Amino acid sequence: MTLRAPGTHRRAIGQRSFWQWRYRHAAAALLLGVALAGASALEAPEVGDNPAAERHMLQLAAELRCLQCQNQTLADSNAPLAVDLRQEIRELIAKGQTDQQIKEYLGARYGDFVFYRPPVQGNTLLLWFGPALLLVGGLLALYITLRRRLARLEAEGVTAELSDADARRAQNLLDEENGESSLS
Amino acid sequence: MAQSRKSLTVFLPLAVFLVLAWFLYKGLYLDPREVPSPLIDKPAPDFRLESLSTPGRIVDRKEMLGKVWLLNTWASWCVACREEHPVLVEFSRTASIPIVGLNYKDTRVDGMRWLAQFGNPYVDSAFDQAGRVGIDYGVYAVPETFLIDKQGVIRFKQIGPVTPELLQNTLVPLIQRLNG
Numbered sequence: 001m002t003l004r005a006p007g008t009h010r011r012a013i014g015q016r017s018f019w020q021w022r023y024r025h026a027a028a029a030l031l032l033g034v035a036l037a038g039a040s041a042l043e044a045p046e047v048g049d050n051p052a053a054e055r056h057m058l059q060l061a062a063e064l065r066c067l068q069c070q071n072q073t074l075a076d077s078n079a080p081l082a083v084d085l086r087q088e089i090r091e092l093i094a095k096g097q098t099d100q101q102i103k104e105y106l107g108a109r110y111g112d113f114v115f116y117r118p119p120v121q122g123n124t125l126l127l128w129f130g131p132a133l134l135l136v137g138g139l140l141a142l143y144i145t146l147r148r149r150l151a152r153l154e155a156e157g158v159t160a161e162l163s164d165a166d167a168r169r170a171q172n173l174l175d176e177e178n179g180e181s182s183l184s
Numbered sequence: 185m186a187q188s189r190k191s192l193t194v195f196l197p198l199a200v201f202l203v204l205a206w207f208l209y210k211g212l213y214l215d216p217r218e219v220p221s222p223l224i225d226k227p228a229p230d231f232r233l234e235s236l237s238t239p240g241r242i243v244d245r246k247e248m249l250g251k252v253w254l255l256n257t258w259a260s261w262c263v264a265c266r267e268e269h270p271v272l273v274e275f276s277r278t279a280s281i282p283i284v285g286l287n288y289k290d291t292r293v294d295g296m297r298w299l300a301q302f303g304n305p306y307v308d309s310a311f312d313q314a315g316r317v318g319i320d321y322g323v324y325a326v327p328e329t330f331l332i333d334k335q336g337v338i339r340f341k342q343i344g345p346v347t348p349e350l351l352q353n354t355l356v357p358l359i360q361r362l363n364g
Binding site for chain 1: 196219222321324325
């Protein structure tokens with residue numbers, strides 16, 4: 001579909017096939033749209049009638065893992081089990097259960113794996129504090145290395161002080177640079 | 185002395201690497217689908233459901249007290265159940281223990297047709313159309329199978345199809361021990 005050669009025969013053909021292409025794809029997009037609208041219409045009823053409770057439910061579900069499609073939360077997932085469990089949470093909220101009770105309810109059935117924020121206990125200590133441990137270890141290693149290097153340099157008589165000769169040389173270099181930049 | 189300390193430090197990164205590599209290597213063999221069930225060694229949740237075949241007849245967990253039995257979750261829409269089913273049918277011919285089905289989120293028509301087509305290894309199937317009992321049992325990947333002892337305590341859970349190897353190596357010895 002060449003649109004770049006104006007006023008030529010080639011352009012006429014190119015334009016016609018371009019419009020054919022457009023129509024065909026528009027029709028396909030329309031069909032797809034209709035199909036998708038039908039699909040979402042099927043899922044539509046799954047919404048509670050109380051907006052505040054619904055928000056509460058979604059907030060809670062966002063912290064819980066869907067076991068049918070792992071790595072999605074119960075709030076995100078459209079797996080049948082997630083739909084059921086959202087309904088279950090909705091009903092438990094309606095019964096006046098606290099968030100803690102609802103979490104315990106799900107934990108008792110599916111295990112700690114449902115919690116995106118697992119409880120701090122024996123087998124999750126490494127999970128919770130491992131990263132901090134690595135950070136502290138890294139900082140410690142850095143500190144020790146730097147201390148040792150400093151001790152070695154001091155032992156070799158190298159100091160952080162500039163000798164007079166070096167200081168003069170550095171000053172000359174700086175002056176040179178300033179002189180150049182003021183010219184340009 | 186200083187020399188030996190230095191040579192030890194040289195190996196420190198290697199040690200750190202080996203520790204990390206060990207964790208990653210172990211991670212290769214962990215199956216995130218096999219979530220340890222918190223229900224092991226806990227009482228099997230109660231249920232009273234209608235029988236799949238006979239509306240009105242109640243399948244009650246309490247009636248199974250005093251027996252070692254298997255609870256097998258299945259559904260006609262479940263592909264892995266087809267793979268598992270012949271194993272259960274075969275096991276039910278020789279087994280000394282009853283297998284109760286939990287027909288999970290299915291319809292009576294589809295469920296009955298499925299049993300007629302592939303055989304029925306179950307003493308009865310509880311009809312859990314809404315999947316509520318499934319939630320109580322922490323079911324998330326049909327088929328799942330629970331081995332329940334005489335006191336009504338869950339002793340073993342299989343996530344995914346029961347295989348002949350699992351029966352032979354794990355379930356049968358466990359059943360013999362629980363029955364013994």
